[in-house]
Amino acid sequence: MGGRDRGMTTVLGGRLDGLTTVHVDDELDTHDRLVVVGNGMAGARLVEEVLERGGDSFRITVFGDEPHGNYNRIMLSPVLAGEEHEDDIVLNSHEWYADNGVTLRAGTRVERIDTAAKQVHADDGTVTPYDHLVLATGSYSFIPPMKGVRDDAGELLPGVYGFRTIDETRAMLDAVGRCRRAVVMGGGLLGLEAARALQGHGLQVELVHAAPYLMNVQLDPEAGAILKRSVESLGIAVHLDVFATEVLGGDRVTGVGLADGRQLEADLLVVAAGVRPNSDLAVRSGLEVQRGIVVDDQLRTEDPDVYAIGECAQHRGEVYGLVAPAWEHAKVLADVLTGADPDAEYHGSRTATKLKVAGVDVAVMGVNTPERDEDEFLVISEPRRGVHLSVVIRDDVLVGATLLGDTRKVAFLTQAFDRGAPLPEERIRLLVDLSDGAEEVGVAEMPADSQVCNCNGVSKGDICGAVAGGCGSVGEVMDRTRAGKGCGSCKSLVKQIVEWAADGELTEDPAASWYVPGIPLPKPELVRAIREHELRSVSAVFALLAPDGKDDAKSKMGLTSLLRMIWGAEYAQENDAKFINDRVHGNIQRDGTFSVVPQMKGGVTTPAQLRRIADVAEKYEVPMVKVTGGQRIDLLGVRKEDLPAMWADLGMPSGYAYGKSFRTVKTCVGSDFCRFGLDDSTQLGIDLETRFQGIESPAKIKMAVVGCPRNCAEAYVKDVGVVAVGNGRWEVYVGGAAGASVRKGDLLATVDSPEAVTTLAGRFLQYYRENANWLERTYDFVPRIGLETIRAVLLEDSEGIVADLDAGLQRSVDAYTDPWGQDGKQPATPGQFRPALPLIPLPKVPVR
Amino acid sequence: MSVTELTTSGPTTTAHVVGRVEEIPPGEGRTFVAGGTQVAVFRLRDGSLHATQAACPHAGGPLADGQTDVDVLVCPLHLYAYRWADGASTSGAPPIRLFPVREVDGDLVVEVQPVEV
Ligand code: SRM
Ligand SMILES: Cc1cc2nc3c(=O)[nH]c(=O)nc-3n(C[C@H](O)[C@H](O)[C@H](O)COP(=O)(O)OP(=O)(O)OC[C@H]3O[C@@H](n4cnc5c(N)ncnc54)[C@H](O)[C@@H]3O)c2cc1C
Ligand code: SF4
Ligand code: FES
Numbered sequence: 001m002g003g004r005d006r007g008m009t010t011v012l013g014g015r016l017d018g019l020t021t022v023h024v025d026d027e028l029d030t031h032d033r034l035v036v037v038g039n040g041m042a043g044a045r046l047v048e049e050v051l052e053r054g055g056d057s058f059r060i061t062v063f064g065d066e067p068h069g070n071y072n073r074i075m076l077s078p079v080l081a082g083e084e085h086e087d088d089i090v091l092n093s094h095e096w097y098a099d100n101g102v103t104l105r106a107g108t109r110v111e112r113i114d115t116a117a118k119q120v121h122a123d124d125g126t127v128t129p130y131d132h133l134v135l136a137t138g139s140y141s142f143i144p145p146m147k148g149v150r151d152d153a154g155e156l157l158p159g160v161y162g163f164r165t166i167d168e169t170r171a172m173l174d175a176v177g178r179c180r181r182a183v184v185m186g187g188g189l190l191g192l193e194a195a196r197a198l199q200g201h202g203l204q205v206e207l208v209h210a211a212p213y214l215m216n217v218q219l220d221p222e223a224g225a226i227l228k229r230s231v232e233s234l235g236i237a238v239h240l241d242v243f244a245t246e247v248l249g250g251d252r253v254t255g256v257g258l259a260d261g262r263q264l265e266a267d268l269l270v271v272a273a274g275v276r277p278n279s280d281l282a283v284r285s286g287l288e289v290q291r292g293i294v295v296d297d298q299l300r301t302e303d304p305d306v307y308a309i310g311e312c313a314q315h316r317g318e319v320y321g322l323v324a325p326a327w328e329h330a331k332v333l334a335d336v337l338t339g340a341d342p343d344a345e346y347h348g349s350r351t352a353t354k355l356k357v358a359g360v361d362v363a364v365m366g367v368n369t370p371e372r373d374e375d376e377f378l379v380i381s382e383p384r385r386g387v388h389l390s391v392v393i394r395d396d397v398l399v400g401a402t403l404l405g406d407t408r409k410v411a412f413l414t415q416a417f418d419r420g421a422p423l424p425e426e427r428i429r430l431l432v433d434l435s436d437g438a439e440e441v442g443v444a445e446m447p448a449d450s451q452v453c454n455c456n457g458v459s460k461g462d463i464c465g466a467v468a469g470g471c472g473s474v475g476e477v478m479d480r481t482r483a484g485k486g487c488g489s490c491k492s493l494v495k496q497i498v499e500w501a502a503d504g505e506l507t508e509d510p511a512a513s514w515y516v517p518g519i520p521l522p523k524p525e526l527v528r529a530i531r532e533h534e535l536r537s538v539s540a541v542f543a544l545l546a547p548d549g550k551d552d553a554k555s556k557m558g559l560t561s562l563l564r565m566i567w568g569a570e571y572a573q574e575n576d577a578k579f580i581n582d583r584v585h586g587n588i589q590r591d592g593t594f595s596v597v598p599q600m601k602g603g604v605t606t607p608a609q610l611r612r613i614a615d616v617a618e619k620y621e622v623p624m625v626k627v628t629g630g631q632r633i634d635l636l637g638v639r640k641e642d643l644p645a646m647w648a649d650l651g652m653p654s655g656y657a658y659g660k661s662f663r664t665v666k667t668c669v670g671s672d673f674c675r676f677g678l679d680d681s682t683q684l685g686i687d688l689e690t691r692f693q694g695i696e697s698p699a700k701i702k703m704a705v706v707g708c709p710r711n712c713a714e715a716y717v718k719d720v721g722v723v724a725v726g727n728g729r730w731e732v733y734v735g736g737a738a739g740a741s742v743r744k745g746d747l748l749a750t751v752d753s754p755e756a757v758t759t760l761a762g763r764f765l766q767y768y769r770e771n772a773n774w775l776e777r778t779y780d781f782v783p784r785i786g787l788e789t790i791r792a793v794l795l796e797d798s799e800g801i802v803a804d805l806d807a808g809l810q811r812s813v814d815a816y817t818d819p820w821g822q823d824g825k826q827p828a829t830p831g832q833f834r835p836a837l838p839l840i841p842l843p844k845v846p847v848r
Numbered sequence: 849m850s851v852t853e854l855t856t857s858g859p860t861t862t863a864h865v866v867g868r869v870e871e872i873p874p875g876e877g878r879t880f881v882a883g884g885t886q887v888a889v890f891r892l893r894d895g896s897l898h899a900t901q902a903a904c905p906h907a908g909g910p911l912a913d914g915q916t917d918v919d920v921l922v923c924p925l926h927l928y929a930y931r932w933a934d935g936a937s938t939s940g941a942p943p944i945r946l947f948p949v950r951e952v953d954g955d956l957v958v959e960v961q962p963v964e965v
Contacts (some may be wrong), residue, residue: 482928482939518917539875539893553917553929576875576893580913580924588924592910600922829873835887836879836910839900 001441011106012086012166013069014094031059034337035120035130037110038280039064041073042310042326043136044092045499047313049211049334051100057338060102061128063120068106069093072706074323076169077190081197086166087740112283115303122633132337135293135301135308139321144185144273147246147257147685147700159253160269163194167735172270176201179268183256185244186272189216189357194270195236196358206264208236208244208256210273223388223404230360230386239264277312277319291783292319297345299333309333317349320370336419352401352414360386363410364416366400367392375399387573396783398423412496424492425720425741425783452497452640453490458483460497467501474498475511515774516559518552519545523773527566536567538577550584557582558774559698561660565769565808568815575829584833585819586643587658589636592837594643596622596635596648597657599693601630602667602685602705603713609652616649630657630664630702631713641833648822653693658776661696664767666714670724672705677707679724685713686756688722691758692765694816696811698772698781701765712720714738719768720761720777721745730757735782743779746787749795763794763802766809768824861948861959869897869954877912877921878894882958887947888912888955890921897934899949899958 019527021241034050039062046063047060053491064070070092078084097104100314109123119129141162143149151157159175172194179204184195187209199205207217213224214231226387228238239258247269256264277292287301288294292314297314299307309329311321311726315415320326328349352365369392370377376393387405391398393411398416403409416430423430430641431474459483469476477498478484484491486804488531515523517543526545535541542551556577563571575583586594600615613633615627623637632655638646647654656663667685673678694703704715705722717738722730729752748764767790772781777834782790794805827833866880869891877890879902885901888911900921904911916922920929920938928941934938935943948959 258897323849456870506923550919551917553915553922554927556915556917562876573874575873578917579915586915588910590925592908592913695889829876830871832876834878835910836906837886 011067012067012071012095013090013095026130029059029322031057032131033129034060034132034134035128036060036062036134036136038136038138038278038310038312039066039068039104039106039308040136041070041139041323042138042330043134043521044070045327045559046134046136046309046328047102048092048099049330050338051102053334053338053340058132060132061105061120062097062102062107063105063110063124063128065107065109066167068166069096069104069106071166073164075133076163076166077193077197078170079166080163080172080194081200082173082655089166102467110281111284112289113306114305115282115285118305133306134333135226135282135306135312136280136310136326139311141168141271142274142276143271144244146244147249149271149415151251156251156271156678158251159249159267160247160271163190163270163272164275167778171196172268175268176203179203181206181264181266182262183244183266183272184270184272185209185256186270186274187211187238187240188217188272188274189215189355191270191272192231192358194272195231196234198268198270199234199236203268205235206239206266207231208239208264209260210241210243213243214238215362216352218362218368218544219402220390222379223368223390225263226383226386226388227357227360227404228379228521229364229383231358232357233386234357234358237846245587268422272816275311275321277314279312282308282312287408290314297347298345299329300335300678307333307337315346318348318353320341321585322351322353324353325351334466350418352417360405361403361407363403363407363413364401365414366398368400368402369766373589376427378431379524380428380431391427391430392537393423393427396423396786401430419825425743429492443496446497452493453481453483458494463494463497464501467498472502472737473512498603501682514560516552516555516780518542518550518555519559520547521545527562527770530563536563536570537564537572537576540572556697557660561698561774562694564815565812568811573828575832581658583828584643585654585658585823586638586640591637593637593639595657596638596643596650597630597632597645597655598652599689600632600652600664600684601654601689602665604632604667604682604686612650612652616646619649620646628657628753630655631666632657632664640835643774643833644824644827649823650820653818656694657692659696660699662692662701664702665692666702666718668705669704670705674707676710677724678726679707679728679730680754681705681707681713681722681724684722684730684757687754688758688761691762691813694818695769695812697763697765697769699775699777701768701778702759716744718743718745720764720818722757722761725750727753730754732760734763735778735787737779741777741779746782748787748791759806760794762787762809766812767794769812770805770808799845802841860961862962863956863957863959865952866958867956869951869956872956875916877914877916879910879912880956880958882947882960883962885960887958887960889949889958890916892916894918897951897956898951899947900930900935900943904928905944911944929964939954 053438069090072089075084075089081085087699110120112121119127140602161172182198183348184191184207187207195205195207209287213221232238242257245259245260247253248255253269256793257268274311279289281295283289291309293312293315295308295315297302299309301308310326332344332346335341355362370832381388384739388403392400397420401413411453446460449459452458452460462481463483466477466480471480474495484494511517513522514520515526538556541559543549557579560577568677588597617635620642622635626634628634665685665688667682670681671679701719703720704718706713706714706715708723709723715723717736721733721736725731729750731750732747732748737743768781853952862883864882866882872878872891873891877886877888887899888902890898904923906928909923911923913924914922922929922930928939930944950957
């Protein structure tokens with residue numbers, strides 16, 4: 001590089017001439033002597049951390065075999081690329097050491113440790129005593145055995161460089177002006193950076209990599225392949241899956257010979273084929289060394305006064321090659337040494353890295369491919385854009401992520417990876433922001449006026465305003481703005497915005513674990529209390545369990561459902577505790593009228609039934625008759641006061657299309673008529689609907705039975721889906737959904753009779769009723785509990801509750817009465833069917 | 849239902865007997881007409897009476913079909929809540945109108961402004 005006014009020998013971060021540091025006579029100083037070997041990223045950070053903890057109780061000496069102060073090694077790539085000046089990467093100059101009373105022995109190499117005498121011997125012949133010794137010697141560039149790579153003196157052939165230190169970097173910078181063609185050995189992080197940097201200096205660069213794809217340590221093959229395209233598009237030739245076996249040229253490099261016989265011309269060769277820990281010093285001194293210097297959770301070697309940190313250390317079998325773990329080591333060790341926290345321990349690092357490699361954004365953490373059968377693996381690959389994103393999930397926890405070409409989601413993923421934060425049910429949201437077809441932007445970039453909750457018309461700005469106005473939890477924000485309280489599909493976005501707006505100031509919402517907002521108890525405790533005190537009505541529950549005995553409108557519906565589940569027929573009915581739908585057994589419409597959906601088990605009807613429906617529709621001037629998505633007929637727009645008479649005329653039971661309850665079983669025609677039918681799905685559907693009719697549950701329950709895996713009645717996406725697979729066998733799926741969320745159900749079991757299906761479906765239903773949160777559909781419940789747990793409980797009776805589940809369900813089955821037959825004849829309360837809005841003109845539903 | 853004009857209290861409101869207390873089950877609401885104005889009257893479980901406009905200001909929902917507690921009334925259509933104390937919405941909708949209501953010998957008495965003719 002032109003314009004560089006310093007010679008190669010300039011000391012980086014050096015001191016002005018003439019300055020010396022005055023030290024108290026060693027003999028008089030009673031402070032412990034802390035000696036650090038290695039003045040790199042780890043060693044220097046340790047000194048900083050010790051000083052921060054008031055480490056003036058130590059006399060500190062640092063040896064570094066580089067002559068420089070401490071510089072930021074990871075910035076060598078931009079320095080090589082000419083993007084950064086070397087002066088700007090100094091972290092701690094010689095000055096700094098002097099100012100802090102730390103003796104820096106730069107340019108001095110420690111040769112040997114006498115652990116018995118507690119002294120280190122340096123290459124300048126000095127002997128330095130220590131009370132505590134820290135080895136932070138880092139790594140060196142590994143030079144693979146190649147013919148001709150070294151000269152007779154054992155030095156690298158002129159023109160051949162490692163890429164580890166500022167001196168090597170300077171040497172390369174010095175050479176680029178005289179060179180035309182470079183070969184980089186190694187397609188890992190360092191090799192790619194070197195290749196890119198050299199190419200930027202106008203050299204023609206070829207990269208040779210022994211593995212079948214680039215960055216094979218961090219990436220999976222597909223991502224590696226995409227990275228290759230990106231690198232090649234920069235004009236760098238990439239040779240994969242081949243070893244360089246020979247360095248050509250007598251007294252300076254002229255080319256590289258590959259194992260397949262090819263020869264690449266080169267006047268500069270960078271060897272970036274991996275690093276090896278600098279552990280020879282420890283070996284020579286008799287410390288245990290495997291891949292690195294072996295340390296325990298306090299970074300201590302087998303000698304109680306000798307520690308090792310950074311890349312030279314091997315902790316729990318792991319040797320790290322990144323700066324973050326080195327810094328974590330330094331923190332823990334400083335705690336231990338200074339006594340700030342004598343019990344501090346290091347338990348390993350979950351390494352997550354975000355880099356720009358050769359101009360391409362890369363972020364990697366954890367594993368990059370699934371390792372076990374049950375691992376979830378999600379990949380988005382867009383080779384043309386150079387984007388490849390993947391995540392590996394194990395037991396609902398993020399165990400790895402690879403982002404190439406697009407690292408916008410790195411912040412969230414790093415958090416999830418570090419802290420095991422809960423993952424969105426729709427896994428794809430881990431990798432992209434889904435705003436339902438609209439623009440994909442991060443929360444931060446969203447304009448303030450962009451609509452977040454379409455149901456309630458709440459914008460990002462409204463949410464931020466609520467946070468600024470003092471709402472401290474997601475729940476409060478949702479209450480204040482109503483965001484997320486409609487269809488709920490925006491909830492996770494709302495949560496993200498609240499978190500972003502609150503910037504870490506969020507309080508944990510205690511109410512999040514309560515079954516209903518008005519009673520401060522999670523479901524299991526609430527159920528226990530209700531049983532223990534025999535609370536049979538909603539008002540009794542409030543009186544005893546609510547703060548100050550205060551009732552809460554928004555808790556009533558959930559409590560009613562729970563009490564009915566617990567007490568069956570013995571529950572004390574209170575109509576005001578029900579939502580209007582459950583008071584009048586119909587679904588309220590936008591104009592205050594109701595819909596009437598008669599039961600039509602399994603979607604099977606008769607001409608007589610159809611005739612009756614037709615007559616009723618005419619008689620009561622029903623504005624719309626519609627076939628529903630649930631395989632039955634809806635009479636919409638019915639006046640409240642007409643309901644009882646209509647039910648009587650229909651003579652059909654309620655289809656419960658309005659309740660948080662069991663709804664329908666969709667069926668296909670099955671073996672009776674369909675040429676593919678393997679079993680009688682229609683009959684099984686009818687039987688299931690007969691058994692489960694009217695059963696209330698935390699949220700809607702919908703089922704389907706199909707006669708073969710063609711799945712014409714969509715059983716794979718139902719709360720419980722049953723699929724005939726032939727020979728009398730049926731698959732039972734649970735937790736499916738195709739409403740606001742889409743999820744394929746999980747195969748719970750394959751059973752061999754319709755009776756076994758009924759039993760298992762019932763068991764699942766009861767388990768869900770007893771354990772799900774209010775309004776939690778099975779598509780959230782099943783993944784929350786985990787399929788394995790559900791299987792163990794229901795199939796192996798791991799908790800010994802199967803008999804209770806069966807009995808509990810049976811109680812509810814026995815308590816079934818058809819509400820239309822009941823209230824139709826004898827109103828439950830005065831004015832139950834009185835019009836609530838008879839006089840005022842309302843937005844009219846158009847009549848077809 | 850017979851609506852009897854009873855007394856006037858002050859120059860602007862007229863009191864009307866709209867029905868009997870037993871017509872409203874505890875915790876529920878029913879719609880009545882008081883001097884040509886539709887009102888929803890609620891009898892809470894603590895015995896207190898409240899009267900509001902009958903249609904929800906948000907989108908015309910039938911408030912008498914809503915759910916109640918000691919603090920609020922929740923509209924059945926989109927679950928907006930309104931405070932008994934002042935009619936204000938807890939979630940940003942326009943407020944609802946409240947009418948004085950009391951029980952006289954089992955009769956429900958609601959005071960409304962006379963409808964201008
Ligand atoms: C009538 C019907 C549409 C139609 O014309 O076909 C319908 C109508 C309503 N659905 Fe639905 N859903 C109907 C089938 C479905 C289906 C398909 C099915 O059942 O196979 C689904 C997807 C499956 C599912 O449930 O996940 C479906 C997913 C929803 C959802 C989203 C639930 C979710 O968590 O994903 C809602 C909103 C909710 O429950 O909060 C909903 C809510 C509603 C409500 C009840 C909205 C409301 O609260 O007023 C609609 C009532 C209209 C009315 O006044 O009667 N409806 N709805 C269907 C009645 C089926 C039946 O015979 O019982
Ligand atoms: C070009 C480049 C780019 C990188 N980019 C990244 C990145 O983007 N992100 C990331 O996380 N990591 C990156 N790294 C890796 C990171 O620099 C290392 O993980 C980190 O420097 C390790 O710190 P350390 O203190 O253990 O070793 P070092 O920083 O290597 O320090 C060890 C020091 O000890 C000295 N020493 C060794 N033996 C003796 C002895 N016997 N006596 C005296 N002194 C001795 C060495 O000379 C050296 O100065 C990069 C590395 C390089 C080379
Ligand atoms: S019927 Fe279902 S999809 Fe249609 S508007 Fe109503 S809730 Fe939405
Ligand atoms: S109409 Fe009352 S909340 Fe929408």
